Amino acid sequence: MTDFPPAAKVVKRGLAISTLGLIGLAGVFVLALGFTPVEARQGLAQKIFYLHVPSAWSALLAFSLVGITSALYLWLKDPRLDRFAAASAEVGVVFAAVMLTTGPIWAKPIWGTWWTWDARLTLTLFVFFLFLGYLALRAAVHDAAERARFSAVVGILGMLLVPFVHLSVYLFRTLHPQPIVLKPSAPSLPTSMLTTLLVSTVVFTLLYVGFVTTRYGLTLADEVREDARNAD
């Protein structure tokens, strides 16, 4: 047991990063409400953009990392990779839930409807379901090695489903706003808005790292306890 890095230390580090992220989140609210101009056509509803886009970013980051670590796991068979993928999937589901709730709150005043079966919305929803399925699978397999292999396969297949998500956005007529920042030409929004968005993205990334570290440490603690019980 002594060769395990102390799980409590990892959890503590995760909580520290998360706290830093939460303080940053308060800062984002101040920036978004006090520093950025009110958008001319959308009014105050546009403010949610500073939460919606960064949470979408964190969810995307989380799910991409699940895919990458899954592929690496099948290659290297390192249990740390599996533990990370599990933590990242759980945290990704939370950020995706934030994205999928802030979206409709914005859509009601702007599009006139909470939800629309637009391509990007539909497929984001299904990627969300995909990872709920991933977590359900993890819960339903008893053997740890088998669980790691199965979920790695689902993780890799899931990562490849995402390009098909993107492809269909261009084929299906879409209502979703087109890219404003990450597009070939220069970003088309005022500097104060761009700065707030970038700050918020950093904060959400920090939150992602904090949450995943905490979750990773908790899984580690679980395993240590499990091992101790088996040793008795």
Added chain:
Amino acid sequence: MPDSIRLALAIAGKDIRAELRSRTALQSALVFAALVLVVFNFARDPTSLAAVDLAPSVLWVTFALAAMVALNRAFTVERENSALDALLLAPVPREALFAGKLLANLAFVGTVELVTLPLFVLFFNVSLGHALPGLIGVSVLATIGFVAVGTIFSAMAVRTRFAELMLPVLLLPFMVPPLIAAVQVTSRLLSNRPLSEMWGWLRLLALYDVVFVTLCMMAFTAVVDE
């Protein structure tokens, strides 16, 4: 003929022979598909929605549900008497094993689709006309993709608790891109639109097939081997 193709065909042949001798799964899947079609007919308000407007979605939802029932069966039969262990002990490359299972599943799902199609024409009063070859083509393209993913998930699902529930939960998100594309193509086929309007969707389907058949074949060993 290369060895692995011969082995894949032997495994597919074994599955098909076993199914033809009992016919229980095939019969239940067919009755299930027919029932779904009937239920759909009553799930619509006939005064406000013409059957033909709903037809493409009905057809594809029926295909998807019937495929799910068929795929659940693929590895449950191998679990009985630990038949899968015997298959894994045989000197068969895992790729060939996967290909064999995939072929058998395709034959199974394809049969269900072939029988469902005339029933669909009958119940929903659709005139297929010269859309039939196109419809068969798009059915083949869409079915290959989701059956490939379904085959690997079915191999996993049988080893989990709640196996019957796990397969749909895992597979449905993967069915969405091929289903959207297939429904789009089917509705254009039924209204005699030119091929140029379906081209993008057909390419998406073909790409999906290539990516997921290859990937599932490669990943299959991670599912069955310790």
